[in-house]
Amino acid sequence: MEDEDGDGRADCMVVSSNGLTLSISNDRNRDGQYDYRDHYLYGRVVRSEADNDFDGQFDEWATFYFGFPATVETDADGDGRGDIFSAYTNGVLSYSTIRMTTGKRDFFTEYYEHGIRSKVVIQKDGMERSLKCGKYGQIEFSEE
Numbered sequence: 001m002e003d004e005d006g007d008g009r010a011d012c013m014v015v016s017s018n019g020l021t022l023s024i025s026n027d028r029n030r031d032g033q034y035d036y037r038d039h040y041l042y043g044r045v046v047r048s049e050a051d052n053d054f055d056g057q058f059d060e061w062a063t064f065y066f067g068f069p070a071t072v073e074t075d076a077d078g079d080g081r082g083d084i085f086s087a088y089t090n091g092v093l094s095y096s097t098i099r100m101t102t103g104k105r106d107f108f109t110e111y112y113e114h115g116i117r118s119k120v121v122i123q124k125d126g127m128e129r130s131l132k133c134g135k136y137g138q139i140e141f142s143e144e
């Protein structure tokens with residue numbers, strides 16, 4: 001336990017076993033509750049969770065592959081379940097899926113190539129619509 005600002009409360013907690021770090025928790029806004037945690041495997045971060053609005057509930061979960069982000073899931077509406085799921089390839093965003101509030105099975109997925117949005121797929125009421133993107137990632141609404 002460490003208390004960097006000297007207020008008597010721990011701001012950082014390291015959990016380790018046999019000399020290997022298992023997790024590090026941080027209290028970034030110093031309110032006495034941990035709001036960021038990294039999980040380690042053989043000395044590398046493999047997973048993290050964050051409470052970015054500091055309400056005591058984690059709202060962002062990430063996985064890492066060789067130090068690069070692999071997936072990030074975000075709870076945008078605060079119900080404790082992820083609504084935005086992003087996947088990365090070699091640390092570069094490859095696609096991002098947003099669960100729409102209109103229904104359980106409605107999704108909005110953006111695909112990326114070399115970091116630029118290349119395609120948008122909308123799934124709604126069991127129907128799928130694909131929209132192409134221009135070279136700057138803008139959606140082109142012209143029908144194919």
Ligand SMILES: [Ca+2]
Nearest residue numbers: 027031033035
């Ligand atoms: Ca906190």
Ligand SMILES: [Ca+2]
Nearest residue numbers: 051055057059
């Ligand atoms: Ca939260």
Ligand SMILES: [Ca+2]
Nearest residue numbers: 075077079081
């Ligand atoms: Ca949610």
